[in-house]
Amino acid sequence: MSVSDPDADLPETIVWQGKFITTKVRGRWEYVGRARNIRAAAIIAIDDGHILLVEQYRIPLGKRSLEIPAGLIGDDDGMEGEAPETAAMRELEEETGYIAERMENLGEYYSSPGMVSESFTLLRAHGLTKVGEGGGTDSEDIIVHRVKLADLPQFVADWRKAGHAVDVRLAILMAQEFLGE
Numbered sequence: 045m046s047v048s049d050p051d052a053d054l055p056e057t058i059v060w061q062g063k064f065i066t067t068k069v070r071g072r073w074e075y076v077g078r079a080r081n082i083r084a085a086a087i088i089a090i091d092d093g094h095i096l097l098v099e100q101y102r103i104p105l106g107k108r109s110l111e112i113p114a115g116l117i118g119d120d121d122g123m124e125g126e127a128p129e130t131a132a133m134r135e136l137e138e139e140t141g142y143i144a145e146r147m148e149n150l151g152e153y154y155s156s157p158g159m160v161s162e163s164f165t166l167l168r169a170h171g172l173t174k175v176g177e178g179g180g181t182d183s184e185d186i187i188v189h190r191v192k193l194a195d196l197p198q199f200v201a202d203w204r205k206a207g208h209a210v211d212v213r214l215a216i217l218m219a220q221e222f223l224g225e
Contacts, residue, residue, distance in 0.1 A: 050071070051070055051071025051072055051073055052070075054070050055070070056068050056069070057069045057070070059074075061079055062079065063079060064078060064079055064082065064116075065077075065078065065079060066078070066079045075158075075159055075160060075161055076159070076160055076161070076162075077160065077161035077162055078116075078161075078162045080118075082116050082117065082118055083116070083117045083118070083128070083152075083162070083163055083164060083165065084114055084115065084116055084117060084163075084164040084165070085114060085115060085116075085117050085128045085129075085131045085132040085135060085164065085165050085167055086112055086113070086114040086164045086165070086166050086167070086213055087112055087113045087114060087132050087135065087147070087167050087168075087169050088112060088150075088166065088167070088168045088169065088216070088217070089112070089113060089136060089140065089142060089144070089169040089172060090168075090169075090172075090193065091142065091172040091174075091190065093192060093193055093194075094190045094191060094192050094193065095112075095190075095191050095196060095217060096112075096113060096136075096140045096142060096172075096188065096189075096190055097111065097112060097113075097188070097189040097190075097191055097214075098110075098111050098112070098113050098139050098140065098178075098186050098188060098189070099111075099186065099188075099189060099208075100180070100184060100185055100186045100187070101185060102209060105209045107207065107208055107209050108208045108209065109208065109209035109210070109211060110189070110200065110203050110208060110209070110210050110214065111211035111213065111214070112211065112213050112214065112217075113135055113139045113140050114139075114164065114213075115131060115132075115134070115135030115138070115139070116131070117131040117165070118131070128147075128149060128165035128167060129147040129149060132144075132147045132165075132169070133147060136169055137175065137176070137178075138178070138180055138181060139178050139179070139180050139184075139186050139188070140178040140188050141174055141175060141176035141177045141178030141179070141188065142169070142172045142173065142174050142175065142178070143172070143173050143175050144169035144170060144171055144172055144173075145170055145171025145172075145173075146169075146170050146171060147167045147168070147169055147170070148167060148168040148169075148170060149165060149166075149167055150165075150166040150167060150168055151165070151166060152164070152165050152166075153165075153166055155212055155213070166213075166216075193217070196217055196218060197218055197221050200214060200218065
């Protein structure tokens with residue numbers, strides 16, 4: 045497949061780089077990506093007809109956000125080659141207090157490809173067992189929600205009506221409602 049964008053073959057320039065974010069320019073395009081090729085793992089965790097969701101305040105949005113559990117892959121020193129499944133197991137337990145017997149890799153996705161080069165690996169957790177309260181690490185303020193799948197559309201509508209943010213990945217879970225007739 046040929047690339048029709050005239051900027052595609054121009055050099056990429058790093059404008060600024062922090063510990064986790066890099067801003068870049070290629071031709072007329074400005075975009076951001078994760079530093080050090082860090083990626084993310086996002087987890088669909090369904091337990092007995094209920095979806096596990098997390099709520100946390102997101103500085104870039106200036107409000108609380110409802111999301112599926114997720115976290116960075118290989119962001120700690122010495123973890124550069126970490127597998128998405130390993131990161132997902134760790135993040136699921138940290139954020140929700142649940143462990144999974146196994147993680148099914150559903151592939152790599154991009155949430156906002158016109159502005160962000162970051163990808164995330166979507167995983168499905170199987171065989172969930174609650175082992176703790178969750179809540180994330182000391183620097184996170186995560187609240188866990190266990191929502192009946194049938195109630196998810198109303199839960200999200202109420203969340204949005206209250207002025208909170210909703211992560212786009214929740215749309216995956218409500219696809220039937222969006223596509224229904």
